[in-house]
Amino acid sequence: MLQAQMVLPDGIFSDISRSGPVPLYFQISSRIEGAIHSGELPAGVRLENEVTIGKRLGLSRPTIRHAIQALVDKGLLVKNPGVGTQVVHGKITRNTALTSLFDDMQRQGKQPTSRVLTHQVVEAPQAVAEAFGIETGSTVFHLRRVRFADGVPFAILENHLPVAFADLAPEQFENDSLHRLMCLRGASMRVSKQTIGARTAGSDEVELLGLNPGAPVLAAHRTVYDNSGKAVDVGRHCYRPDLYSFDITLVDK
Amino acid sequence: MLQAQMVLPDGIFSDISRSGPVPLYFQISSRIEGAIHSGELPAGVRLENEVTIGKRLGLSRPTIRHAIQALVDKGLLVKNPGVGTQVVHGKITRNTALTSLFDDMQRQGKQPTSRVLTHQVVEAPQAVAEAFGIETGSTVFHLRRVRFADGVPFAILENHLPVAFADLAPEQFENDSLHRLMCLRGASMRVSKQTIGARTAGSDEVELLGLNPGAPVLAAHRTVYDNSGKAVDVGRHCYRPDLYSFDITLVDK
DNA sequence: AAGTGGTCTAGACCACCGT
DNA sequence: CGGTGGTCTAGACCACTTC
Numbered sequence: 069m070l071q072a073q074m075v076l077p078d079g080i081f082s083d084i085s086r087s088g089p090v091p092l093y094f095q096i097s098s099r100i101e102g103a104i105h106s107g108e109l110p111a112g113v114r115l116e117n118e119v120t121i122g123k124r125l126g127l128s129r130p131t132i133r134h135a136i137q138a139l140v141d142k143g144l145l146v147k148n149p150g151v152g153t154q155v156v157h158g159k160i161t162r163n164t165a166l167t168s169l170f171d172d173m174q175r176q177g178k179q180p181t182s183r184v185l186t187h188q189v190v191e192a193p194q195a196v197a198e199a200f201g202i203e204t205g206s207t208v209f210h211l212r213r214v215r216f217a218d219g220v221p222f223a224i225l226e227n228h229l230p231v232a233f234a235d236l237a238p239e240q241f242e243n244d245s246l247h248r249l250m251c252l253r254g255a256s257m258r259v260s261k262q263t264i265g266a267r268t269a270g271s272d273e274v275e276l277l278g279l280n281p282g283a284p285v286l287a288a289h290r291t292v293y294d295n296s297g298k299a300v301d302v303g304r305h306c307y308r309p310d311l312y313s314f315d316i317t318l319v320d321k
Numbered sequence: 322m323l324q325a326q327m328v329l330p331d332g333i334f335s336d337i338s339r340s341g342p343v344p345l346y347f348q349i350s351s352r353i354e355g356a357i358h359s360g361e362l363p364a365g366v367r368l369e370n371e372v373t374i375g376k377r378l379g380l381s382r383p384t385i386r387h388a389i390q391a392l393v394d395k396g397l398l399v400k401n402p403g404v405g406t407q408v409v410h411g412k413i414t415r416n417t418a419l420t421s422l423f424d425d426m427q428r429q430g431k432q433p434t435s436r437v438l439t440h441q442v443v444e445a446p447q448a449v450a451e452a453f454g455i456e457t458g459s460t461v462f463h464l465r466r467v468r469f470a471d472g473v474p475f476a477i478l479e480n481h482l483p484v485a486f487a488d489l490a491p492e493q494f495e496n497d498s499l500h501r502l503m504c505l506r507g508a509s510m511r512v513s514k515q516t517i518g519a520r521t522a523g524s525d526e527v528e529l530l531g532l533n534p535g536a537p538v539l540a541a542h543r544t545v546y547d548n549s550g551k552a553v554d555v556g557r558h559c560y561r562p563d564l565y566s567f568d569i570t571l572v573d574k
Numbered sequence: 575a576a577g578t579g580g581t582c583t584a585g586a587c588c589a590c591c592g593t
Numbered sequence: 594c595g596g597t598g599g600t601c602t603a604g605a606c607c608a609c610t611t612c
Contacts, residue, residue, distance in 0.1 A: 143512045150610030156550040259396045265566035266519035266539040284537030286519040297409040313518035403591030
């Protein structure tokens with residue numbers, strides 16, 4: 069038996085604008101996403117077919133497909149050839165994205181701060197030199213911080229960056245994120261490859277994070293690439309597992 | 322200064338077939354991906370523009386765009402308006418996907434096996450009932466296994482599944498993956514939402530995984546949805562962190 | 575047989591980047 | 594300024610699912 073089809077409420081598409089700078093497909097997907105979050109489109113319902121939606125809105129089918137595909141990639145919709153497009157059950161979990169911890173926490177209403185532990189130009193470790201594609205022995209900027217949420221330490225962030233960023237003052241990191249500071253300098257952070265694991269906290273980590281000796285930490289290695297495909301950040305981070313975890317949504321393609 | 326443009330070797334597109342069942346865009350993206358892996362397209366090079374590639378291959382621009390976008394989503398290419406498309410530096414890391422541990426390990430040449438600890442129909446815990454959208458008090462299939470790599474235990478996998486899967490015999494799990502068995506039964510596993518964290522191993526986990534008391538484990542909660550958007554698997558897994566970690570590639574969209 | 579998404583074409587105009 | 598990717602159109606045919 070087929071799930072009944074639900075006609076999209078006309079209201080949610082009332083303010084589509086062809087003149088503004090926002091792409092049509094994005095306006096469409098935003099409206100549908102909003103309708104899913106608000107419950108106007110309940111879990112499990114089947115959407116109208118792509119052609120009909122296009123006709124109703126006076127848009128071409130590829131534009132509608134683009135909008136729907138964006139939501140499929142987010143894990144909010146599933147498509148089935150010969151059947152239709154349905155809303156996925158279950159709560160929406162934001163994907164671990166290229167946003168910073170600062171952004172994460174501000175959304176949760178927590179006050180994020182940092183303390184800089186290390187701020188110096190050093191000879192690049194071999195792994196870093198390889199990632200950056202520079203000579204072994206070249207210099208890089210080495211940064212190590214403790215991150216606090218409402219005054220509680222919950223992460224130790226160690227990063228190696230190109231020397232061009234070494235003139236960022238330690239004070240700038242205390243109330244702003246590395247991600248944001250790098251963006252302001254024109255860096256772009258487009259692709260991030262990370263490995264997430266667990267291990268026992270080291271003695272310095274025990275002290276900095278206020279842990280008991282032998283406590284576990286969540287550990288992540290991360291390399292971030294910019295819009296030209298070059299590495300611009302090699303990071304080794306560790307987190308208090310009772311205060312931080314990674315949320316991931318995967319979609320079969 | 323702009324990175325020099327590299328003409329795609331004609332050779333890699335020699336066997337494009339319009340008659341077979343494989344979509345053209347997929348044939349194109351596969352060939353380009355192969356050229357990146359083999360080094361024919363070195364890190365950092367700028368591809369020809371989309372229109373030119375289309376002309377050369379006798380294909381339309383949307384088809385070429387589709388192929389390139391697939392590789393951008395994989396983190397292998399980056400596009401920049403007004404500039405072009407470039408190959409990302411750095412090693413290719415396979416994304417944590419909807420494939421099973423069995424598949425992962427077989428690719429690595431390890432011999433995966435399992436031992437079933439629990440195999441019974443139980444009353445659904447509330448969280449599971451909610452995810453499945455069934456009445457509290459309904460029954461579900463409860464499965465708990467230890468996973469071995471070359472005879473070494475490295476993971477404990479606890480899953481709650483719809484009762485329809487309860488007739489899978491314990492022996493079937495010993496040399497096959499839950500994912501594969503469910504696929505054979507017509508389930509589809511299309512979207513997976515997981516939370517990855519760390520904690521101290523429990524006493525039974527210490528014993529089953531051969532750990533020292535107080536050792537850390539990598540822990541994951543996972544809910545998997547099928548092609549109709551319904552939850553079909555709620556899992557709580559834990560891994561020996563010295564033998565397992567998660568690789569993730571994120572792309573800014 | 576009817577309806578769905580999957581793929582593909584051959585154009586068009588735009589915003590953005592580099593020189 | 595010329596070249597690039599970003600967006601959009603108005604069709605077409607196909608494979609698949611369901612009835």
